[in-house]
Structure formats: structure tokens, C-alpha cells
Amino acid sequence: MAGSLVLYSVLYFKVMAVATLSAKNQIVSPRGARKALGLKPGDKVLVVVKSGTVFLLPEPKSYNGAIRGLARGTYPTTYLQKERQSWD
Secondary structure, three states: OOOHHHHHHHHHHHOOOOOOOOOOOOOOOOOOHHHOOEEEEEOEEEEEEEEEEEEEEEOOOOOHHHHHOOOOOOOOOOHHHHHHHOOO
């Protein structure tokens, strides 16, 4: 199962390059990955591990802006009005 997931991931995502973990547990991000993410020296990245896969994401300039709208459409448009009416 895990092997097929890795193969699927390799076929689905563009593999840019291979990075090696140094003796100091450091990884140099490949030039193509830095360029694709628009990273410059000193920029911070978020390291997200999910289901054994590591994702590097540029740190958002504003966390509020990054999460704004994520819950949009979760509740019907009349839900808030009904909740407020139930308080009375």
C-alpha cells in the first residue's frame, strides 16, 4: 500500500530533484524548488508532515489572510440568522 502511494505521488507531482540529509540533519532545498516557491535567502518555510510525506510551503506573510475564507460554505446562509434568533 505505502509503495503504491509513493509511486502515485511521484507520478502525480513533478519531482524536481533529490536532496540529501547531511550529518547535521540539514537539507539544502534544490534550486528548482526554491525558484518554484519564490524563496530567497533568509525566507522561512513551513514544514508539514502528513501521512509520511513532507511538504515545504513558503511561510505566509499574514496567517489571517492565508486562512481567510476556509470555512466559507460550511454552513447554510440562514444558519447564523437562525442561531441568533434562538438566543432571544
